[in-house]
Amino acid sequence: MTALLSQEILSCIGRQSAPKREIVTRRDIRKYAIATDNRQAKYLAGDVAPPLFHVHLFWDVVPLSELSPDGVSIDTLLPRFPLEKAMAGGLDITYHQPIKPGDWLTATRTLTDIYEKTGRSGPLIFYEVLMEVRNDAGELVVTEKTTRILR
Amino acid sequence: MSLTPKVGMALPERQHLCEVVQQMLYNASLWNGHRIHFDVPYATEVEGYPGLVVAGPLIGDWLHQVVDEWLGDAGMITGIEYSNRVAAFVGETVTAGGTVTAYDPESGEIRLEVYVKNDREEVLAPGVVTARLER
Numbered sequence: 532m533t534a535l536l537s538q539e540i541l542s543c544i545g546r547q548s549a550p551k552r553e554i555v556t557r558r559d560i561r562k563y564a565i566a567t568d569n570r571q572a573k574y575l576a577g578d579v580a581p582p583l584f585h586v587h588l589f590w591d592v593v594p595l596s597e598l599s600p601d602g603v604s605i606d607t608l609l610p611r612f613p614l615e616k617a618m619a620g621g622l623d624i625t626y627h628q629p630i631k632p633g634d635w636l637t638a639t640r641t642l643t644d645i646y647e648k649t650g651r652s653g654p655l656i657f658y659e660v661l662m663e664v665r666n667d668a669g670e671l672v673v674t675e676k677t678t679r680i681l682r
Numbered sequence: 683m684s685l686t687p688k689v690g691m692a693l694p695e696r697q698h699l700c701e702v703v704q705q706m707l708y709n710a711s712l713w714n715g716h717r718i719h720f721d722v723p724y725a726t727e728v729e730g731y732p733g734l735v736v737a738g739p740l741i742g743d744w745l746h747q748v749v750d751e752w753l754g755d756a757g758m759i760t761g762i763e764y765s766n767r768v769a770a771f772v773g774e775t776v777t778a779g780g781t782v783t784a785y786d787p788e789s790g791e792i793r794l795e796v797y798v799k800n801d802r803e804e805v806l807a808p809g810v811v812t813a814r815l816e817r
Binding site for chain 1: 698704707708710711712713714715716717718721729739740742743744746747750751754758759760761762763764765766767
């Protein structure tokens with residue numbers, strides 16, 4: 532049975548963030564393409580967004596006063612975990628359709644799972660966050676499952 | 683241009699120099715204020731890193747690019763699974779590459795194993811990409 536995870540923490544499974552709606556601009560695509568060392572003309576011109584552009588589009592934009600001293604925004608979707616040292620996590624992304632300038636996209640994040648395992652060096656906490664990005668017609672554009680490990 | 687994938691075929695590798703101005707522009711474009719990416723005294727003295735840490739999702743982007751450049755307009759990436767295992771630091775040159783592990787000519791679906799490694803041959807980020815050729 533669970534040793535580290537209280538009922539209170541486990542009850543956070545299913546918690547959802549308020550949807551964030553953003554517009555895709557040619558300028559943002561161009562900036563992202565240049566900053567990622569991309570060399571394909573269609574992305575550098577901003578005609579279409581490269582894969583992973585949703586990371587740029589939906590990174591948390593918070594006031595400076597809400598950043599922690601190391602400059603990180605606090606993820607309000609997560610409860611306070613009894614382990615805090617983050618280890619390598621994984622991503623599982625599906626691209627359903629391309630992203631173009633002028634698209635309005637909405638991202639919703641859900642805390643889909645929290646569980647613990649015992650690793651070689653002691654207990655580990657895993658959590659999973661599912662982000663769904665949809666267009667204004669309600670169609671899926673990107674789904675991204677992030678798994679993070681705490682020790 | 684048409685592409686004929688074969689199982690076992692290696693994609694052209696691509697090197698990326700983790701250069702400080704590019705890192706700054708990348709993190710600024712995201713709105714990522716994490717000090718480990720731009721504050722040298724903080725990264726080295728407080729967090730104990732050997733230098734400025736390259737942002738994890740940028741390594742992830744390079745995993746995509748090595749496949750996406752190879753595909754060109756012949757197809758598109760439909761998914762990826764990857765993890766960031768080892769950090770990269772500003773000043774390093776890393777290499778992205780991949781191998782075709784499955785191809786179905788009927789559906790046009792391709793599966794590839796991809797990596798970004800450093801010059802000590804450590805894999806920073808292993809991944810599996812799925813793509814589909816336009817029919």
